[in-house]
Amino acid sequence: MPVSLPLLGEPPRERSDxxxxxxxxLCAARRMVEAEGVEAVTMDALAEEAGVGKGTVFRRFESRxxxxxxxxxxxxxxxQEAVLSGPPPLGPGAPPLDRLLAMGRSRMELNLTHAQLxxxxxxxxxxxxxxxxxxxxxxxxxxxxxxxxxDLQVIATVLIAPLAPAVIQxxxxxxxxxxxxxxxxxxxxxxxVVNG
Amino acid sequence: MPVSLPLLGEPPRERSDxxxxxxxxLCAARRMVEAEGVEAVTMDALAEEAGVGKGTVFRRFESRxxxxxxxxxxxxxxxQEAVLSGPPPLGPGAPPLDRLLAMGRSRMELNLTHAQLxxxxxxxxxxxxxxxxxxxxxxxxxxxxxxxxxDLQVIATVLIAPLAPAVIQxxxxxxxxxxxxxxxxxxxxxxxVVNG
DNA sequence: GGTTCAAGCGGACCGGGGTCCGGTTCTATT
DNA sequence: AATAGAACCGGACCCCGGTCCGCTTGAACC
Numbered sequence: 001m002p003v004s005l006p007l008l009g010e011p012p013r014e015r016s017d018x019x020x021x022x023x024x025x026l027c028a029a030r031r032m033v034e035a036e037g038v039e040a041v042t043m044d045a046l047a048e049e050a051g052v053g054k055g056t057v058f059r060r061f062e063s064r065x066x067x068x069x070x071x072x073x074x075x076x077x078x079x080q081e082a083v084l085s086g087p088p089p090l091g092p093g094a095p096p097l098d099r100l101l102a103m104g105r106s107r108m109e110l111n112l113t114h115a116q117l118x119x120x121x122x123x124x125x126x127x128x129x130x131x132x133x134x135x136x137x138x139x140x141x142x143x144x145x146x147x148x149x150x151d152l153q154v155i156a157t158v159l160i161a162p163l164a165p166a167v168i169q170x171x172x173x174x175x176x177x178x179x180x181x182x183x184x185x186x187x188x189x190x191x192x193v194v195n196g
Numbered sequence: 197m198p199v200s201l202p203l204l205g206e207p208p209r210e211r212s213d214x215x216x217x218x219x220x221x222l223c224a225a226r227r228m229v230e231a232e233g234v235e236a237v238t239m240d241a242l243a244e245e246a247g248v249g250k251g252t253v254f255r256r257f258e259s260r261x262x263x264x265x266x267x268x269x270x271x272x273x274x275x276q277e278a279v280l281s282g283p284p285p286l287g288p289g290a291p292p293l294d295r296l297l298a299m300g301r302s303r304m305e306l307n308l309t310h311a312q313l314x315x316x317x318x319x320x321x322x323x324x325x326x327x328x329x330x331x332x333x334x335x336x337x338x339x340x341x342x343x344x345x346x347d348l349q350v351i352a353t354v355l356i357a358p359l360a361p362a363v364i365q366x367x368x369x370x371x372x373x374x375x376x377x378x379x380x381x382x383x384x385x386x387x388x389v390v391n392g
Numbered sequence: 393g394g395t396t397c398a399a400g401c402g403g404a405c406c407g408g409g410g411t412c413c414g415g416t417t418c419t420a421t422t
Numbered sequence: 423a424a425t426a427g428a429a430c431c432g433g434a435c436c437c438c439g440g441t442c443c444g445c446t447t448g449a450a451c452c
Contacts, residue, residue, distance in 0.1 A: 053432030154381025166320040185350025196388030249402030
């Protein structure tokens with residue numbers, strides 16, 4: 001009979017070989033993305049590159065989207081870190097409006113840079129929810145400080161929607177706009193909301 | 197020697213059997229979507245249901261996304277018709293702000309109703325461009341009538357982004373908001389832009 | 393009606409995502 | 423150290439989107 005019940009908050013630790021494989025897979029994936037682009041990262045090719053079986057890849061990451069999400073997660077963590085405790089105006093210390101505008105700019109750049117990766121990660125749906133909820137919370141907070149009235153939950157979502165990877169990519173690659181102009185338009189709208 | 201050169205504007209008409217197969221495939225696809233949902237529409241299953249070979253399906257519609265786009269296109273045509281010449285406030289005859297708000301509401305409903313179909317059609321990227329450009333033009337036009345100052349191209353895109361199927365679906369299905377509330381938030385933002 | 397040939401047709405085939413299960417390896421317990 | 427059993431491993435297998443190519447058919451001109 002087991003002496004200690006498994007604690008709820010303590011998932012049974014990952015075995016050492018499993019951890020090794022996870023690292024190996026993530027490294028291989030990053031290498032392949034860097035060298036040949038996102039589309040070249042086939043689950044079979046990745047397994048071979050990392051020297052493991054295909055089943056292992058799926059065991060670790062559930063799906064291709066899950067793998068891509070794990071890659072995106074690194075950037076996401078760094079970005080959230082920068083927002084929560086980095087230097088102003090993105091981080092704390094600057095006036096709320098400046099922080100909001102800096103957030104938009106920074107997010108546009110991040111989403112444009114990793115648009116393909118995010119799309120492959122099924123961004124709009126699964127993982128997007130987590131990232132979205134962080135950004136939405138941040139934006140609601142800033143809107144609150146700016147004493148904006150109204151349904152902040154919906155307003156935050158509406159302000160965030162134009163930052164989506166597909167939207168930015170569409171404007172940059174098919175409409176020939178540059179980030180400065182896009183951001184200026186978005187900032188214009190934000191200011192009207194705040195001053196309205 | 198051919199008596200008449202093929203006129204440039206006149207693509208060599210579709211053969212009758214080809215036209216028959218196209219209709220047959222579209223009908224079968226609509227039936228399957230209705231009965232079993234979008235995901236059940238496999239290219240193999242569709243071919244069998246329509247009584248044609250798989251190659252024919254791809255000849256007609258290029259890809260699964262192309263097929264879905266063809267299905268979406270019907271609704272899209274009707275909607276554009278309603279905007280261009282339907283009854284107010286969506287169609288012409290109402291004040292610009294009323295038309296703009298009605299457009300948002302109507303589009304939200306359309307996008308929510310056909311969210312799965314639109315996603316399967318690769319909405320955000322290919323076909324989305326055509327639909328987007330119609331909506332964007334319409335919104336720019338209304339913003340112009342409302343004498344809104346600024347970069348109308350970018351502002352229009354920013355106002356349209358929150359209407360995207362994925363965004364609406366996310367709010368309705370994962371955040372438990374209803375369309376009335378979402379539309380109210382969007383309308384709030386639009387009014388601030390117009391009055392700002 | 394006969395001839396011609398581009399257009400259409402269809403199913404065998406391929407590559408990639410995802411599943412499964414028998415064999416192997418790690419770790420907790422004694 | 424030995425044992426047991428859970429976690430892990432890997433590759434054969436399945437399904438689906440997409441391609442290819444040899445055969446068929448429709449239509450336009452004689």
